[in-house]
Amino acid sequence: xxxxxxxxxxxxxxxxxxxxxxxxxxPARVEPDVITSELVASxxxxxxxxxxWMWILGIVTLVGIGVGFAKLLIEWGDQSxxxxxxxxVAFLFSVFGGAPLVAIAPTLAxxxxxxxxxxxAALCSLASIVCTIWMIPLILNLPMLVVDGARRRSIWFExxxxxxxxxxxxxxxxxxxxxxxxxxxxxxxxxxAMRDHSTGWKQRFGSWMARGWIGTTIQWRTLRLRIGxxxxxxxxxxxxxxxxxxxxxxxxxxxxxxxxxxxxxxAISSIQAGLxxxxxxxxxxxxxxGMDKYxxxxxxxxxxRLMFAFTLLWGYFFISAFIVYWYGRSGSDKMWIDYLILGxxxxxxxxxxxxxxFTPWWWLxxxxxxxxxxxxxxxAGLILFGVFLDRVRLYVAAWAVPEDRIHERFLTEYPxxxxxxxxxxxIMVGALAGCVFVVLAATRVLPILSIWDVQQFNLLxxxxxxxxxxxxxxxxxx
Amino acid sequence: MQQRRTIDQIHTNRVLLNGQLDTPKWxxxxxxxxxxxxxxxxxxxxxxxxKGLGVTGLSRPVYWGLFITTFVxxxxxxxxxxxxxxxxxxSQAEWRRPVTRAAELLTVFSLxxxxxxxxxxxxxxxxIIYYILPYDFARGIMPNVRSPLIWDPVAISTYLTGSTLxxxxxxxxxxxxxxxxxxxxxxxxxxxxxxxWRGNPRQWKLQTVGGILxxxxxxxxxxxxxxxxxxxxxxxxxxxxWHSTIFAPYFVIGAVHSGVSAVVTMMALMRWLWKWEDxxxxxxxxxxxxxxxxxxxxxxxxxxxxxxxxVYGLDxxxxxxxxxxxxxxxxxxxxxxxxxxxxxxxxxxxLQKSVRNNIALMFWSSLFVNIGMWxxxxxxxxxxLARRTPFVYTWESYRPSGLEWFxxxxxxxxxxxxxxxFSRFFPLVPLFEQKESETFSDSIKxxxxxxxxxxxxxx
Numbered sequence: 035x036x037x038x039x040x041x042x043x044x045x046x047x048x049x050x051x052x053x054x055x056x057x058x059x060x061p062a063r064v065e066p067d068v069i070t071s072e073l074v075a076s077x078x079x080x081x082x083x084x085x086x087w088m089w090i091l092g093i094v095t096l097v098g099i100g101v102g103f104a105k106l107l108i109e110w111g112d113q114s115x116x117x118x119x120x121x122x123v124a125f126l127f128s129v130f131g132g133a134p135l136v137a138i139a140p141t142l143a144x145x146x147x148x149x150x151x152x153x154x155a156a157l158c159s160l161a162s163i164v165c166t167i168w169m170i171p172l173i174l175n176l177p178m179l180v181v182d183g184a185r186r187r188s189i190w191f192e193x194x195x196x197x198x199x200x201x202x203x204x205x206x207x208x209x210x211x212x213x214x215x216x217x218x219x220x221x222x223x224x225x226x227a228m229r230d231h232s233t234g235w236k237q238r239f240g241s242w243m244a245r246g247w248i249g250t251t252i253q254w255r256t257l258r259l260r261i262g263x264x265x266x267x268x269x270x271x272x273x274x275x276x277x278x279x280x281x282x283x284x285x286x287x288x289x290x291x292x293x294x295x296x297x298x299x300x301a302i303s304s305i306q307a308g309l310x311x312x313x314x315x316x317x318x319x320x321x322x323x324g325m326d327k328y329x330x331x332x333x334x335x336x337x338x339r340l341m342f343a344f345t346l347l348w349g350y351f352f353i354s355a356f357i358v359y360w361y362g363r364s365g366s367d368k369m370w371i372d373y374l375i376l377g378x379x380x381x382x383x384x385x386x387x388x389x390x391x392f393t394p395w396w397w398l399x400x401x402x403x404x405x406x407x408x409x410x411x412x413x414a415g416l417i418l419f420g421v422f423l424d425r426v427r428l429y430v431a432a433w434a435v436p437e438d439r440i441h442e443r444f445l446t447e448y449p450x451x452x453x454x455x456x457x458x459x460x461i462m463v464g465a466l467a468g469c470v471f472v473v474l475a476a477t478r479v480l481p482i483l484s485i486w487d488v489q490q491f492n493l494l495x496x497x498x499x500x501x502x503x504x505x506x507x508x509x510x511x512x
Numbered sequence: 513m514q515q516r517r518t519i520d521q522i523h524t525n526r527v528l529l530n531g532q533l534d535t536p537k538w539x540x541x542x543x544x545x546x547x548x549x550x551x552x553x554x555x556x557x558x559x560x561x562x563k564g565l566g567v568t569g570l571s572r573p574v575y576w577g578l579f580i581t582t583f584v585x586x587x588x589x590x591x592x593x594x595x596x597x598x599x600x601x602x603s604q605a606e607w608r609r610p611v612t613r614a615a616e617l618l619t620v621f622s623l624x625x626x627x628x629x630x631x632x633x634x635x636x637x638x639x640i641i642y643y644i645l646p647y648d649f650a651r652g653i654m655p656n657v658r659s660p661l662i663w664d665p666v667a668i669s670t671y672l673t674g675s676t677l678x679x680x681x682x683x684x685x686x687x688x689x690x691x692x693x694x695x696x697x698x699x700x701x702x703x704x705x706x707x708x709w710r711g712n713p714r715q716w717k718l719q720t721v722g723g724i725l726x727x728x729x730x731x732x733x734x735x736x737x738x739x740x741x742x743x744x745x746x747x748x749x750x751x752x753x754w755h756s757t758i759f760a761p762y763f764v765i766g767a768v769h770s771g772v773s774a775v776v777t778m779m780a781l782m783r784w785l786w787k788w789e790d791x792x793x794x795x796x797x798x799x800x801x802x803x804x805x806x807x808x809x810x811x812x813x814x815x816x817x818x819x820x821x822x823v824y825g826l827d828x829x830x831x832x833x834x835x836x837x838x839x840x841x842x843x844x845x846x847x848x849x850x851x852x853x854x855x856x857x858x859x860x861x862x863l864q865k866s867v868r869n870n871i872a873l874m875f876w877s878s879l880f881v882n883i884g885m886w887x888x889x890x891x892x893x894x895x896x897l898a899r900r901t902p903f904v905y906t907w908e909s910y911r912p913s914g915l916e917w918f919x920x921x922x923x924x925x926x927x928x929x930x931x932x933x934f935s936r937f938f939p940l941v942p943l944f945e946q947k948e949s950e951t952f953s954d955s956i957k958x959x960x961x962x963x964x965x966x967x968x969x970x971x
Contacts, residue, residue, distance in 0.1 A: 187824060187825065293757050294756050294818055298761065298814070358743070496956055507956055508968055509958065
């Protein structure tokens, strides 16, 4: 192909120029030494802004945990009081647990654009630790499999009485282990960079974690293999956890709710939310952490397209369930529609559909929006709010069903709407703050963008002139 | 990318147009043999129309049998085209290029074939019109537009129209190429069909934009077609095993599994028959096998969910059906065969790189998938109807007749016959895609290593 490399000096600044120019900006080429030193330095917590934010988030997290503990003492055994906590845990797990898939799937498909994104997406999985902590009161309040001498409907047909409780914890711990493995697999070369470019405890820590990494061919090959294996393990665990949470913490609490698509619906909306939180994280990193040199429109555009695809997929999964219930007209079918759609949470449902599906659909459908930093970030915000409302509708409704009605064939009288109390608000804000705190704290140890991924992105990316236009040449090593 | 080699355009033209400009020797005998089978098949269908559905194994309470199973099977195969052409085009997967035409073609012909099965199943095919069009306004007898049985023909005919258009737009540059290389009636035919294609920048732009727009427009149709087919069953709570919310995506992912496997089968045949080793390379099989591992595993997850939530409710009739479907003779043998051929053998094979790069093994493994997927449809449709229920007083088990089996075999011959006929007049590997792939391929030097590279639109 007749192509000519463009000199890096000819490129425009990301913040300058008109909208049209911004669309044709080419990523600035940064020297490898500068990338390493800048990204290693970005982990220093000298910035007052970051330090203040970490203090605020830490305090809010602790207050949330304290209130949660008090609630556990006061409202022990009253299942309906824990709906909002369940909704928040499901929401946070959906959001932060889904984010690493943004890194895993395109990495396995050898997409180049994902390289600068992978680290942040993987770090989000650490929030599973917070979700697991908040799952403890839920596990304590979840009904046993045998209620009033009879076995309730569940996926644990012949399992021990505490199967849902035990497996929820086991699966979450497995997910955390897989997440740590994934982050470590990704971070090995960066630990070596930390060893070679920092001082003090970070140097010692980097040296210990790098395990003698010097970047030989065999080490690189093993690294890729490890990322693939840990990514696959994370993916399977992620799907399993969604299966457990969606069935044990929502579906099985509502008599007559039998929905084979629900675990997949849960997982799909989680990936949608994971994409959204990744966009917001990258947007914040560009704006407040000086990462605009490394994060370009390519990343936002690509994730924007995926967000759009998953928004449509949410609609498809929802309608696939809805149509079957709508046509079925059996008692349990009508119960699903009357309680979870038209019932006490009707307006939550309407708002949820608006934010999770309808508005992002008509927002992200425009290429101009997807090819802009702010446009994708707004789309991401809408989706996150929609997913939150969706989880509130499903989990609060499920936890509101009294335990003494769990053996009914299907619900005939619907519990009225449950509204959050002050403790619920503290818990929800605290849990959210905890997740953000964990991710932010992780960026104080590892750079928010992976150094070696950014280096590889630059190595494999060449802007070139082709006839009268400018194109990108992207290396595809096997 | 490691196996790619530079192929000059003259060689591309000569080799890829060999089916049209220089008919291979095996072509005529094969087409004649298939033609005879097709003719016998039509004769059998004629017998069935004349004698009625009594010549089939259908009887109370199993009214939907092998014909409906085969209808679902061919609709499933038709998902190959859009999966390969549209989705891979939108995701800019380079390896799709030599495969697109064959996949689109498979879509069109399998849809045509699928449409014939409900007609046959109706017993009196002309009466199918009553299902689709209003025929008696005076008495208010109208087709039930709320029924998925009405949505089915609408969705499938929309999909067929769109797929044909998609295929035709992609054919235009190749038709122009053929027009310039032929004489006589062939030249006249290609002149008409190429619609004045000259290959100027405006035409290329329109052709590209048309392809992308159609890809995006076809995607919802692609999803809707098999979803609607699944709703033919899922909206019926009366039959155990059918009323499941997961059916729509489960059918779609199963269709992709089946359709992409059929493309692998076809690619292997094309490579052997036309000797297109330079164009259909092991790397293409490798990429398709990787894609199939993901799709098949997703499909297995849906199968698992379908089964577990069937028994989740602990309803006695549903449990009885699953007992019949999985553990009782002869369904248990079919069920085991379905799981082994649909997933265990093929995916087990594809996990090995040596298999992914071995054309013969890929061919056989893809055939296994479609045996398994046909059985899956059979096991979804028939046991639910065949299970003896309290208010069924006349009851017989279903065993497809010889005529039904022959018509199934006929459908395979019919699709192959149409494909071969097409290959006589139109290239099966798109020339322009092949050349574009050459143009978009380059390499970049990193240190002492040359890395293969591709051209992409700038940010």
